[in-house]
Amino acid sequence: xxxxxxxxxxxxxxxxxxxxxxxxxxxxxxxxxxxxxxxxxxxxxxxxxxxxxxxxxxxxxxxxxxxxxxxxxxxxxxxxxxxxxxxxxxxxxxxxxxxxxxxxxxxxxxxxxxxxxxxxxxxxxxxxxxxxxxxxxxxxxxxxxxxxxxxxxxxxxxxxxxxxxxxxxxxxxxxxxxxxxxxxxxxxxxxxxxxxxxxxxxxxxxxxxxxxxxxxxxxxxxxxxxxxxxxxxxxxxxxxxxxxxxxxxxxxxxxxxxxxxxxxxxx
Numbered sequence: 001x002x003x004x005x006x007x008x009x010x011x012x013x014x015x016x017x018x019x020x021x022x023x024x025x026x027x028x029x030x031x032x033x034x035x036x037x038x039x040x041x042x043x044x045x046x047x048x049x050x051x052x053x054x055x056x057x058x059x060x061x062x063x064x065x066x067x068x069x070x071x072x073x074x075x076x077x078x079x080x081x082x083x084x085x086x087x088x089x090x091x092x093x094x095x096x097x098x099x100x101x102x103x104x105x106x107x108x109x110x111x112x113x114x115x116x117x118x119x120x121x122x123x124x125x126x127x128x129x130x131x132x133x134x135x136x137x138x139x140x141x142x143x144x145x146x147x148x149x150x151x152x153x154x155x156x157x158x159x160x161x162x163x164x165x166x167x168x169x170x171x172x173x174x175x176x177x178x179x180x181x182x183x184x185x186x187x188x189x190x191x192x193x194x195x196x197x198x199x200x201x202x203x204x205x206x207x208x209x210x211x212x213x214x215x216x217x218x219x220x221x222x223x224x225x226x227x228x229x230x231x232x233x234x235x236x237x238x239x240x241x242x243x244x245x246x247x248x249x250x251x252x253x254x255x256x257x258x259x260x261x262x263x264x265x266x267x
Contacts, residue, residue, distance in 0.1 A: 003183060018179065028241075036228065148188045149191045
């Protein structure tokens, strides 16, 4: 039976070591600084919480080379407003999202999100004040096409970058977790388990991580844990070094304490 990695001092220290090394890489740092204070995927210009939840779902399966197209679709949707967008007929809505591909899936997400939010409003449920764990579970279970990873993103973007949530995408599960030596459960639950491991590490090493972030050109509210900065550091390290393994990356992670440039890359 596979034993799933649980949060603890060992996992906290592994996360800290990786983030420390990753944050010192110039290309990772450049991406973090460019996307920390106003993220290209989840821009501050979108302020309506319902629209932010929509953006979290519509960002799925959109490649980095399509970020400008994605941003343009979001701007057009936001200009309409969520209520007007929800009232579009299927033909109009498909036309709006067609530049992103998968129009049927994105239309289905819009309709299901609208139904869920209207039902919650009728029931007196305020998603902004729900416990984060309960929100993610309820959102993933109620909104069609919203897996745990989409629910995590919806929770983070709707509540703000510095709300304490570290969203986990599929690449973080398949690429980053092995680099950390973490064993995750099979299926969608892996995203939630890795989120908890990473958030636990930030809670334990918050001061050290904040000091690392202070070396970069980013702004973190004094009252906030550096979860958003940690998320960006990890996700850009994953993108730049793990998606297509970088030549300088140590092939023996996590046994070797170094990320890049160690003697193992030369044997």
